[in-house]
Amino acid sequence: MNIKKINSNIFKHNFSPVILILAITILIALLNIPIMQTLWRYSFDDGTYSHAYLIPLIVAYLFYVINNNGELKYRETISLPASVLLIISAYILFVTSTAQISLLYWLTILLLFCSSIIFVFNANIKIAAAASYFIFLLPVWGILTIPLQNLSVFAAQTLMGFTTIPVFVEEQFVHIPSGVFEIAGGCSGLRYLLTSLAISTLFSFLYFRTIKNTAIFISVAILGALLTNWLRISALIIIGHQTEMTSDLMTDHNMFGWYIYIPFMFLLFKFGGYLADKENNKPIASDSSAKLQLNTPNGQLGVVLFIILLFSSTSLQMSATTEPETKLKNVLVQPIIYHASTVEVITNSSIKTQLIYNFSESNLESKPTFYENNFIPKNWLVVSKVISNEEQVIKITKGLKTATITVSYEISELKFGSSSRFKLERLKQALLGKRKTKLHWQFQLNTINAQAINSHTKKVLL
Incomplete structure (x- = not known):
């Protein structure tokens, strides 16, 4: 008892x-x-x-x-x-x-x-x-995607230099005689890097007692993750060249990288065991049956x-729901903006459209800088973009038509053309508890170009 x-x-x-x-x-x-x-x-x-x-x-x-x-x-x-x-x-x-x-x-x-x-x-x-x-x-690791992508392009180009396959690299595209490969964001190797960091950190926590061995083990894990991705890309290019781009791996290559990474993971554990044995370390989990917390x-x-x-609760001051994409029925040309609370139509004609989007103060996703917002109307292409202090001017084209889009972010009656400067100002205003934001969007069709199109249309009809 x-x-x-x-x-x-x-x-x-x-x-x-x-x-x-x-x-x-x-x-x-x-x-x-x-x-x-x-x-x-x-x-x-x-x-x-x-x-x-x-x-x-x-x-x-x-x-x-x-x-x-x-x-x-x-x-x-x-x-x-x-x-x-x-x-x-x-x-x-x-x-x-x-x-x-x-x-x-x-x-x-x-x-x-x-x-x-x-x-x-x-x-x-x-x-x-x-x-x-x-x-x-x-x-938060998405910020590494572009640097890792650029590094993968350079590594793939270097590794392909050891083969006899003619390779031409342009930005993130790798051209070979059989076709073109795009080293997109998903090919950056971020997944392998995250897996290696998570595994090596856990292993180090359980088995290592010295900072030296921890640093060595995590460094090897990171290098192995990057090398795995580079070998995967190079292998896919070689397979694509040998099969004239007919291999199933050309359309479904997600699992291919893991087949390369898993053997490396076993070798990584073996290397970690060697380091642990070298410092006479044992798993912390099995050590301490007598050390109990009694306070x-x-x-x-x-x-x-x-x-x-x-x-500091955000549940008490903000909503957990999100609004869908905001669309206006009577406005023919408009951007794709999500989670806006209301939209004001200032001008709406075939030549000029001016909209002001208001965003909720109690919704984390309701903001002008939401990553899925797209200022360019559907089927229009960007020609140029110029960002100034208070606005950004975007030149666009669609067939024979050209137009200008002007965008401004607003908070506390201050307008910004740069999203980064706008975010910085949002932080400053947040110190004062202010968070009401707006997005000003204006579409202006090139009138000279429009007149030329109308004139051409009239001549054809005659």
Whole structure:
């Protein structure tokens, strides 16, 4: 009877810190449903981040390992540095979500989670590393796509130089006698890089004790991921050349890269085992059956944490729903704009159209800089674009017609032509709690060109 009581007590103390971390995670998610909704849309529902479903389970396991080693200890009193970090994180989340800057509020909510854990538990590198592992879930890695794409083009050109196949590279297009290959964003190797980073970081956390071996192992993992993608591209070009572009791999080559990457992954684990044996290291998870967490959480810390998280909540100030594409029935020429709350038609004629889009202040996706917005009407082609302080002027053409589109972003009666300058101003205005934005869009048909077309039409009809 006494043995059962002792075992029950050990079980309670052993698992309670992990349960509390789970509760903090759920609380932050519920208080920030709009942000969670964007994460679901651009992370869990995106093929590039197909590993996202595993990340929460891995984070839970990492904290379980730390707790079993007796390194997950509650703070007995409020820490001033931890409190300052938590308050700053909450305020930054408020500012970045008010400014509707996706990349920043995704990173900030991770910072808020990390600072919340550090606020409740005594901080150490392992706790910070485990909490930061959520970085592999966030859709912030897209900024690496273009650099990786350019690097892949250069690497493919270099590797093909060792073959006898004539190759001509123009931007992201690789020309061979049998056809043309496009090294698009999906061929950048980002998927392999993310997988390597996630696996190598997890392996290092469990098996390495030195920074040196950790750095070596992660570097090899990154290099291997890049090399895998370069070999994949080169192999596809060679196969395309040998088969006259008739191979099934020319249309379905997503799995082909994984066939190359999986053998590398086994070699990577073997190399990691060699490094671990060299420093006489063992998995942390199996070490520490006797190190148990016996202190209890401080209730005051929990109350303070809840209040701070409540004040930074985006669920209380923003909507989790999104509006569909905004279309006007009576306007023939118009852009493709999503999530606008209202649209004002200033001018509407065959020569000139002027629209003002207003965006909701309580919706993260309702913004002029939404990534799917397209200022160019359907079936028109861009000739040139000039960006000035207050507007951007885009020359477009469609057959014999030419026209000019003028676009301006507005916030607090200030207009900007550059989206980056507009985002910076949104951050400044967010510090003051201002977030109402507008998009000014104007279409002006070239009147001389229009008259020529009309004259030509009349002559044909006569």
